Every structure is written in C-alpha cells, then in structure tokens.
Amino acid sequence: MLYREAGQFKASYEADQQIFPILQDRIGVMLLIGFFALAVPLFADQYWLKAILIPVLIFSLAAIGLNILTGYAGQLSLGSAAFMAVGAFGAYNFMLRIDGMPFLVAILLGGLCAALVGVMFGLPSLRIKGFYLAVATLAAQFFIVWALVKIEWFSNYSSSGVITAQQIEILGFAFEGPQSKYLLTLFVVVMMALAAKNMVRSTTGRSWMAVRDMDVAAEVIGIRLMRTKLTAFAVSSFYCGVAGALYAYTYIGTVEPEGFNLDLSFKILFMIIIGGVGSIMGSFLGAAFIVLLPIALDVFVPMLLGDLVSSSFVSNLQLIVFGGLIVFFLIVEPHGLARLWQIGKEKLRLWPFPH
Amino acid sequence: MAREIGDVILKMEGISLSFGGVKALTNISFDVREHEIRSIIGPNGAGKSSMLNVINGVYHPQEGQVTFRGEVRRDMEPHKAAKQGIARTFQNIALFKGMSVIDNIMTGRNLKMKCNVFHHALHWGKARAEEIEHRKKVEEVIDFLEIQNIRKTPVGRLPYGLQKRVELGRALAAEPSMMLLDEPMAGMNVEEKQDMCRFILDVNDQFGTTIVLIEHDMGVVMDISDRVVVLDYGKKIGDGEPDEVKNNPDVIAAYLGTSH
Numbered sequence: 027m028l029y030r031e032a033g034q035f036k037a038s039y040e041a042d043q044q045i046f047p048i049l050q051d052r053i054g055v056m057l058l059i060g061f062f063a064l065a066v067p068l069f070a071d072q073y074w075l076k077a078i079l080i081p082v083l084i085f086s087l088a089a090i091g092l093n094i095l096t097g098y099a100g101q102l103s104l105g106s107a108a109f110m111a112v113g114a115f116g117a118y119n120f121m122l123r124i125d126g127m128p129f130l131v132a133i134l135l136g137g138l139c140a141a142l143v144g145v146m147f148g149l150p151s152l153r154i155k156g157f158y159l160a161v162a163t164l165a166a167q168f169f170i171v172w173a174l175v176k177i178e179w180f181s182n183y184s185s186s187g188v189i190t191a192q193q194i195e196i197l198g199f200a201f202e203g204p205q206s207k208y209l210l211t212l213f214v215v216v217m218m219a220l221a222a223k224n225m226v227r228s229t230t231g232r233s234w235m236a237v238r239d240m241d242v243a244a245e246v247i248g249i250r251l252m253r254t255k256l257t258a259f260a261v262s263s264f265y266c267g268v269a270g271a272l273y274a275y276t277y278i279g280t281v282e283p284e285g286f287n288l289d290l291s292f293k294i295l296f297m298i299i300i301g302g303v304g305s306i307m308g309s310f311l312g313a314a315f316i317v318l319l320p321i322a323l324d325v326f327v328p329m330l331l332g333d334l335v336s337s338s339f340v341s342n343l344q345l346i347v348f349g350g351l352i353v354f355f356l357i358v359e360p361h362g363l364a365r366l367w368q369i370g371k372e373k374l375r376l377w378p379f380p381h
Numbered sequence: 382m383a384r385e386i387g388d389v390i391l392k393m394e395g396i397s398l399s400f401g402g403v404k405a406l407t408n409i410s411f412d413v414r415e416h417e418i419r420s421i422i423g424p425n426g427a428g429k430s431s432m433l434n435v436i437n438g439v440y441h442p443q444e445g446q447v448t449f450r451g452e453v454r455r456d457m458e459p460h461k462a463a464k465q466g467i468a469r470t471f472q473n474i475a476l477f478k479g480m481s482v483i484d485n486i487m488t489g490r491n492l493k494m495k496c497n498v499f500h501h502a503l504h505w506g507k508a509r510a511e512e513i514e515h516r517k518k519v520e521e522v523i524d525f526l527e528i529q530n531i532r533k534t535p536v537g538r539l540p541y542g543l544q545k546r547v548e549l550g551r552a553l554a555a556e557p558s559m560m561l562l563d564e565p566m567a568g569m570n571v572e573e574k575q576d577m578c579r580f581i582l583d584v585n586d587q588f589g590t591t592i593v594l595i596e597h598d599m600g601v602v603m604d605i606s607d608r609v610v611v612l613d614y615g616k617k618i619g620d621g622e623p624d625e626v627k628n629n630p631d632v633i634a635a636y637l638g639t640s641h
Binding site: 038039040042043045221222224225227228229230231232233235236238239240242243244245246247248249250257261304 | 463469488509512
C-alpha cells in the first residue's frame with residue numbers, strides 16, 4: 027500500500043525519465059543520503075567509521091566500476107584491483123611531484139591514469155570474449171602489480187614499493203579524523219554513483235547493454251563495438267582508479283602494490299555477483315555484504331558456540347560460509363541482492379493484498 | 382497509392398560468397414528499386430539470409446560488387462551500412478533481452494544522438510534535451526506499432542509475436558531508407574501475420590521505406606511483393622513480378638521437386 031506508484035501521473039517525458047521516477051524512491055534515496063551524511067558522522071564511533079563505513083563506500087565504488095564493465099557491458103574482468111593500484115599510485119605521484127596539487131584533482135587524475143591503462147588492457151576484448159577475456163585481464167592484474175614494485179620511481183624509491191598517503195587538505199581544511207575522511211569519501215562515492223546511474227540510463231549505457239546482450243545486432247544498428255567496449259573499459263577503470271586512490275588516502279593510509287592482489291580483484295567480483303550484476307544499487311549491497319559478513323561472523327560465531335571453538339576454526343568457518351553463500355547465490359538468484367530487493371518492492375506494491 | 386516505385390538504389394552484381402569450401406552464394410545479380418517491396422524466397426539453405434548479410438556488410442563477398450545509391454562498396458562494415466540508412470531485423474530475434482521495450486527502440490536511434498559519455502554522466506542540459514527529443518520519436522514508433530501498453534516491459538518477458546514487432550520498431554526508429562526483414566512472420570499465427578503484413582505495408586506506404594523481405598509464407602510473399610528473387614542452393618533461379626515467378630518452371634521444380 028505504501029510503496030506504489032498509483033496516482034503518480036507523468037505529464038512529460040522529462041518526468042518519466044527522471045533518475046528515480048517513483049516518488050517513494052526519491053524520498054528513500056534522499057533519506058538514505060541524509061542519514062549517512064548527517065546522522066552517521068554524529069553518532070557512529072571511530073571503529074564503525076574507519077573499519078566498516080569507509081571501506082564499504084570505497085569497495086562500493088570499485089564494485090560500481092566492475093559492474094559497469096561486467097554487468098552492463100558484459101566484459102568479464104579480473105583486473106579491478108590492479109586498476110585500483112594504478113589509481114592509488116597515480117594520485118600519490120601527482121600529490122608528490124606537483125606542488126599545491128589539489129587533492130580532488132589528484133584522485134581524478136589517478137582515476138584517469140587507471141582509465142588509460144584500462145583501455146590498453148581492454149584492447150584484447152575486441153577479439154576475445156568471456157572467460158578468455160578474463161584470462162587476458164588477469165595479465166593486467168599481474169603485470170601492473172609487478173611493474174609498480176619493479177619500477178621504483180612509482181613509489182618514490184621506497185623499499186618494496188610501499189607508499190604512505192600524504193595529508194589530505196582541501197581549501198586549507200585538513201582531513202585528519204575518521205569523521206571528515208568519511209564525509210569526503212561519502213561525497214565522492216555518492217557523486218560518482220549518481221553519475222554512473224546517469225550513464226547507464228542514457229545512450230552510453232544502452233550501447234553497453236546492447237553489446238552485452240547481442241553484439242551482432244548492436245553493430246547492425248550502428249553501435250561501434252570497439253568504441254563502446256573501450257569506453258566501458260575506460261569508465262570502469264576510472265571508477266576503480268578513484269576507488270583505489272580513496273583506499274590509499276582515506277582508508278589504509280599506507281599501501282603497497284601487493285595489497286592490490288588477485289584476492290582483492292576476486293573480492294570485488296564476488297561483490298557484484300552477490301550484490302547484483304548490472305545494478306548500481308547492487309554494488310553497494312554487495313560491498314556491504316562482503317565487508318560486513320566476516321565481521322558479523324567474528325562477532326556471532328563465538329557468541330553462539332561460546333568457547334567450544336578456537337579462533338582459527340572461526341576464521342576457517344568464515345571462508346566456508348563465504349564460499350557457500352556464493353554458490354547459493356549463483357544457483358538461487360543469479361541477479362543477486364538487488365534482484366531480491368526488486369522482488370520485495372513488487373510485493374510491497376500489493377501488500378497487504380496477495381494479488 | 383501514395384508511393385511510386387523509383388530508380389534502382391541497390392545493385393548486386395555477380396555476388397559470390399563462400400565459407401571455406403561451402404559455396405553459400407554463386408554469381409548472383411539483382412537490384413532493388415526505391416520504395417518497392419522486394420522479396421527473396423527459396424528453400425532452406427538457399428542463401429537468403431547470407432544475401433541480407435552481404436547487403437548490410439556483416440559478410441564480405443569474395444566476388445562481385447554492391448552498389449548502394451551510386452556508391453560502390455569496398456569492405457563494408459555493418460555500422461557504416463546503418464549510417465547509410467539500412468536497417469534490419471533478424472530471423473532469430475536479436476533484441477537486447479535485458480532492456481525494456483523503450484530502451485530497445487531507443488538504441489535504434491543511437492546514430493542520431495550526438496552527446497558523449499561526459500554529457501551522459503551529468504545528464505543535464507544537452508543530454509537531457511536530446512534524450513527527450515528522441516523519446517518523442519520512439520513514442521511515435523510505439524504508437525505506430527500499437528505497443529503502448531508494453532513500453533516498459535523487459536523484452537525477455539514478451540511473447541514471440543510482440544518481440545518480432547519490437548524488433549521491427551527498433552529498425553524503424555532509425556528512420557531507415559531501406560529495411561531488410563529476415564522472416565518477420567516466421568512462427569506466427571494467422572492474426573499475427575496479418576498484423577505484421579499491415580505494418581510492413583504501412584511502413585512502405587507512409588514512410589516510403591524500401592523493403593527487402595525474406596519470407597516462407599508464399600501467400601504473403603505473392604500478395605505484398607512488387608518483385609521477387611528466387612534462390613536455390615546459392616544460385617538465382619528466378620526473378621520478376623510475383624505472377625511471373627509463380628509460373629517459372631525452375632521455381633516450381635525447386636519448391637515441388639521434379640520427376641526425373
């Protein structure tokens with residue numbers, strides 16, 4: 027009863043093509059953003075901000091990046107973490123080498139570096155598809171991490187490529203505490219998520235999906251396969267790059283190339299599989315799920331089983347539950363949490379009536 | 382009738398196409414005149430779909446030349462054919478399954494859209510105006526095909542006949558001057574076929590679109606075509622007006638078999 031669009035008549039195509047066409051969705055999104063921007067920084071403690079909310083936001087951004095490439099444009103990639111690394115090291119070098127480099131510009135430039143590298147490693151996608159492409163992007167994963175360690179200039183000749191993110195300062199305001207870093211991250215992520223939503227609902231996104239669903243038909247309509255795929259690689263890597271820069275600057279602080287390994291790439295892939303392939307909101311849900319699950323298991327398993335089990339058992343159990351859930355999702359709901367939310371919404375439209 | 386058949390706009394001369402050792406088309410020549418409905422018929426495996434693929438650049442013939450509006454083609458790519466105003470539908474529906482009807486038809490207009498990815502990311506001003514302008518055109522197509530009630534349905538959920546209609550809509554949205562229809566009525570019941578025939582005739586009549594049609598239903602072909610090409614085993618065995626083709630002994634032999 028509460029969630030239904032009955033009575034919301036659209037009198038113009040503009041109204042019909044809004045980013046959130048249903049009033050309840052608009053209110054919901056406003057409330058969510060308001061809650062996370064105003065209420066959370068006031069009440070959440072350091073641990074929540076630093077260990078949960080900031081990483082969830084950053085991984086959401088990376089997941090959006092991968093979702094653009096895999097979920098919307100249909101190009102499988104296992105190199106997301108490497109593109110994050112390019113963004114992190116790119117932003118670091120811009121901050122380091124250019125005096126008075128504004129922070130936001132530096133992370134955008136870091137993202138652009140990642141986009142360039144992404145386009146380079148996206149070139150094989152013009153020839154190969156599916157799993158074979160995934161293997162080609164695997165090359166990006168290993169090569170980039172290797173290059174960042176090997177070429178010491180990238181890490182300013184520090185040992186084993188470790189970099190320490192500089193102090194963030196915007197217009198004279200220093201972002202030191204977790205609160206201000208959280209708000210900065212939230213701002214960047216929300217802006218970029220809205221931009222992603224805009225892209226996928228316009229010609230760019232339609233071309234991506236057309237190439238994903240039926241590439242021959244897309245070409246016959248006049249969609250340039252090469253340009254469309256490379257745009258997807260560029261935008262996707264840009265998102266991953268910015269996520270990587272934020273990862274270094276607002277989350278970890280000190281990063282090394284090895285931190286952006288294949289494990290992280292897989293983690294981001296799991297986020298979009300569990301959250302929902304081809305859904306912006308799913309990227310957030312998936313990131314939250316994957317970040318929160320280990321923490322929740324850490325808390326609840328000892329609580330339930332008490333002293334019966336050792337901590338090493340708990341950490342193994344985590345992996346088992348994790349793997350089990352991924353298999354479960356692949357079988358039961360290949361469209362992930364976002365699809366469950368969609369089904370829930372359809373039920374809500376009718377509630378309390380069955381039909 | 383408003384339409385008047387004009388000059389030859391597409392000329393196929395001596396087209397031969399083979400895949401490895403398999404000869405799909407052998408030395409085929411025919412032409413298509415402006416505003417006409419030109420059918421290509423023939424038994425299964427005769428090379429009809431290959432012929433359409435040659436016309437819009439998916440396949441490149443080893444021999445022969447294609448002249449479209451006075452321009453001889455060399456190694457045509459499909460998107461260039463689209464730019465020249467050639468749209469097509471497919472034998473097996475080739476819609477974008479994950480998208481709604483509106484989005485599918487909107488993709489048909491992508492060549493007419495000028496905004497780039499940065500405009501789209503902001504979705505403000507120019508990009509928004511463009512989206513609305515093209516939405517109007519898409520709604521005209523939706524009205525024309527009488528599919529208003531399913532405009533927001535994901536195409537994967539639609540029944541077969543409607544999917545075929547949406548695919549026609551996607552081709553129409555590009556406002557093509559020539560449309561290639563690959564078995565638009567395959568697998569339809571009588572009512573659906575009648576609807577589809579009416580749409581094809583209306584498109585031809587109202588927009589003056591030249592239509593190249595592949596179809597197996599002889600009743601339909603003989604009724605709506607201006608001229609018919611008959612292929613068999615990659616060779617042309619007949620060409621002319623429906624009545625002429627109907628009485629061609631080679632064509633009868635190909636369809637009914639001959640006694641030896």
